[in-house]
Amino acid sequence: MSETPLASLPKPAPTEGHPLLEVRKLRKFFPTRAHTFGLRRQWVRAVDEVSFALERGKTLALVGESGCGKSTVGRSILRLVEPTGGEILLDGAHIEALSERRLRPLRRRMQVVFQDPFSSLNPRLTVYEILAEPIRNFGLAQGREAERARIARLLEAVRLPRDALSRRPHEFSGGQRQRIGIARALAPDPELLVCDEAVAALDVSVKAQILNLLADLQESLGLAVLFISHDLAVVEHLAHRIAVMYLGRIVEEAPNEALFAAPHHPYTRALLSAVPVPDPFAPRRRIVLKGDVPSPLHPPPGCHFHTRCPYAVARCREEVPKLRSVGPGHVSACHFDIPLAS
């Protein structure tokens, strides 16, 4: 057991044909504060019919501006918020409507790393207590010695010093805290890791360390990672597939290379043109979008992006574009094939 760090539990044999995680037409509407007399309750359509699949050992990045619903997708999958509609399948089994009691054993298989390394750790617990919690919850170590050994391996896996165990979160830097957060997520030996802006709060050099660590861990543990981020530069180095979200919908999904080489949706192109290039002489053409993201309370009819799209025509205002195939494994929700060089 001690020879194979972390991967000590027998993995269920991969079921034929199932992706590890499949999300079908996921919807999450948040009610706005009800009118005093119960009239006209409005809904914020944070996530509106989002579908995707994530294979074992792969990384799917979910990118978009803040407020586009990408975090809500992650939190719905983990059932930290209750989805309004749609289906979530973990290894082929529906989990969107399971009761908390039935869901609890499945929670071991999907864990989360949050953005804020300060508020994601209970300030009153020691690192040992933080890491022991999931292990005890799922009964993953018999006896004190096994628990200690397991926690020591976790620390090693995230490259934290051994004497960190008796300390409390405030004694650590942001990057170290994020390592603690990752160790906690790995503690129950999950198959799916949801990284909700896991490096967004870190400065550049620490960000690189944590990204390296995540990539290492994914490779050695065979984790599937749902990497939620607004930072395309980060995503480019980590993701196998990238899904771009805008106002609660996925507008384009493609393999990493295909998305960067041949972005199809006008929104994706605008996003990509905003990624900084570390070369002052590189020819750049920024596509600058006008206006703001419309309110998800009153999303525009038709294509959600038409209010800001430089190519929008009448059809875009009326007809919702469906995701359609525009290349191998590459789907985009735009009515038109706008040439890249335009």
Added chain:
Amino acid sequence: MTASSSQELAIAPEVAVAPELPEIWPPVRRRRGFLGFVLKHPTIAIGGLLILVMALIAVFAPYLGTVDPTALAPARRLRPPSRDYWFGTDMLGRDVYSRVIYGSRVSLIVGIAVSAVACALGMMIGLLSGFIRWLDAILMRVMDGVMSIPSILLAIALMALTRGSVRNVIIAISIAEVPRVARLVRGVVLSLREQPFVEAAVAAGTRRFMILWRHIVPNTLAPLTVQATYISASAMITEAILSFIGAGTPPIIPSWGNIMAEGRALWEVTPSIVFFPAIFLSLTVLAVNLLGDGLRDALDPRLMRRI
């Protein structure tokens, strides 16, 4: 586990990759002796010292040169302070010094017991309504109802229903204070349950009771401690008011409130009867408030370093 593989990783060459985390812990241990603490939190030190003195006075009342506080001596009534009667005597010739010293027992017991009872009840109600959605509306409307009655009026009304005794005074004042604690705890619980560390615990399969016990209750204790000191200060005042208007501690038990009440009519003749219990009450309430202010600053989560 692969030890290190910065090279194999898909990080672009132009991205500077920082070296491995050095295993260095600064050998700094912040020293803080007793003096350091006093200098850092003078209000806690002063308030705590005053309360300690009051507590010692209350505990050792019989040994502080007192006589029976209820012993009557009509021949020597209304004496001004003198060497024999440090604080003078009242209209029945009782020694005011002994009465004030014994009276501190009532005030301190009421102050401590009310904050303990109100915090325990308020904590339970606050946790329930912060954690159970459907109970929230019911419990908080009841709390609003209790709060809509001024606490002193509520205490008077409750005392009117029962016999005057220290226990009943404690119950009456506690009921009036519970809603404040419940609101505070509920507010803290509502903000805590949205914290990522609570969500992480949910994701890690922690049961609801354990989430409450491990992640929420410990983090409510700091604001609750501060609130408890304010409650005990206001409970002491409320007790004095109740005794002053004759609705509180029965007259046979000396309390600062009823000493003042009895001296009220004669305060132009012998002001010392009112003066000394008033000074003691003010000092004690001041001390408790100082302690509360100091704790509020010391337990501020932004400054929290060692709790």
